[in-house]
Amino acid sequence: MKKILLVGTSFSAAPLAECLIKMGYSLHTCGNQAQDPCVSWAGEHHCFDYSNPDLLLELVKKENYSAILPTCNDDSYLSVIKVAEILGLPGFDSVETTLILHDKFKFRSFASSHSIPVPKIWDYGSGSETPNASDYPLLVKPVDSFSGKGITKLLNKDGLHEAIHIAKLHSRSKSYVIESFLNGSLHSHSAFIKKTKIEREFFVDEFCTVYPYQVNSSNCPSSLDNQVRILIRQYIENLSTLLGLADGLLHTQFIVSDGKPYLVECMRRCPGDLFYHLVSFSTENAYISNYLRPFLGKPYVFLSDDKQIPWARHTISMPDDAVVYGYSVEGGAEETRFFQLSESGSLIKKAPYGKVAIFLTRYQSLEQLYTNTKILANKVSLYTNRSSLL
Incomplete structure (x- = not known):
């Protein structure tokens, strides 16, 4: 049986674990929550914080897995992508490409430059164009969160600095994006x-x-x-x-x-x-x-x-x-x-x-x-x- 590593052990990852076992793989898991659902399913569980790609790479090299698989959260995917680029594993883009897709500011900048419609963005504080009164309402978001956390809707410029502070608190990179609010x-x-x-x-x-x-x-x-x-x-x-x-x-x-x-x-x-x-x-x-x-x-x-x-x-x-x-x-x-x-x-x-x-x-x-x-x-x-x- 080929040995593979599932990076993540939460309830959302459990059906992925079940699928891999049914496909005939020897399942190993990693994560720092020993009580999570997938842990009891695994042939072996490695308890550590997989958001650290250096620790993940060390484990993958040691165990010589035939594949490593990201689960349903950003930490898992972004850590795995860094290991996959080093090892040349299939099914993954480069780290640079991944960050374009997973960073809201980079994604909107890239898409708009290629005529792909996205909400308009402002790079506040960089000396470039800033929102006018007619641009409101606006949303202030963390650039790297998909959970809905840290988002503030502004009807005017009052509260902009507080909204930026909230977005940074919920961002791994302490970065934010200001974008137009679309009703639809x-x-x-x-x-x-x-x-x-x-x-x-x-x-x-x-x-x-x-x-x-x-x-x-x-x-x-x-x-x-x-x-x-x-x-x-x-x-x-x-x-x-x-x-x-x-x-x-x-x-x-x-x-x-x-x-x-x-x-x-x-x-x-x-x-x-x-x-x-x-x-x-x-x-x-x-x-x-x-x-x-x-x-x-x-x-x-x-x-x-x-x-x-x-x-x-x-x-x-x-x-x-x-x-x-x-x-x-x-x-x-x-x-x-x-x-x-x-x-x-x-x-x-x-x-x-x-x-x-x-x-x-x-x-x-x-x-x-x-x-x-x-x-x-x-x-x-x-x-x-x-x-x-x-």
Whole structure:
């Protein structure tokens, strides 16, 4: 059995671990949380902070793994990419290319210089153009965070310095980006790249209904019209060709504003919060397996035609800190599958810092799907220390 290393051990990584075991690999894991789900699955676990690429490289050289696989968080992917560049492993771009995609300021600068639509940005304090009163509202974000943390919306210049301070606190590099606020619908696009072209793609509608910058509800199939899909396909293949992307997943979040799509974030790691289950349940394609295959030097395996089964996904979160004892979800769906993230009686931090559970629910029709996904938060009843029922 070939020995491989999975870098990350959280609940989102568990289905990746299961997939690798089923594919016949001898699974090793690394991470500094010995109680995480994947640890008990591994043939051997190495307990250390994998965000340190030097420690990761030392382990990989010592154990002579046939492959190392990033999981569903930025620390994992960015550390693995540095090791992969040194060792020449398949399925990875250069560190330089990866940073263009994963740094919001660099990505927007690159995309706009090649006529790929993105929100307008300002390099505040550099002596270049600064926002005018007519440019507001604006968003101030950390350049290297995909969690929705550290984002501030400004209606005018008051509070700009405080917003920059907050963004820096949530940034690994202590850097930020100021960008135009786009009002529109939010969506994502998972493209599996082969020789810089899209081999297979999946569109998803997304909603932020508890915390304004963290997706908590989504549905597949998407309700997007075909013209927007064509434009996104063109933008992504153009981006892939310009950067010479390696085979593998390119996951992009975008906003459709006044009928025009704007790319907001791109990543090459696997999305978290069980996003892969949403696409797999809806299309019956093996999202996880095809994410892993390029790192293993294997070709994609997709169905000849995607299914169109109406599935929605919802992450249960809260607007305020609370001790959560349980919850219930209003019926009406054909099927609901629950994935527990916290123990009863745990103190759960408010969104975007805490999560109670994730559930996926199947509807009978696309009409039901599109009507219900955006109001899934209203269908959840939480039993907490604030509840009058306790």
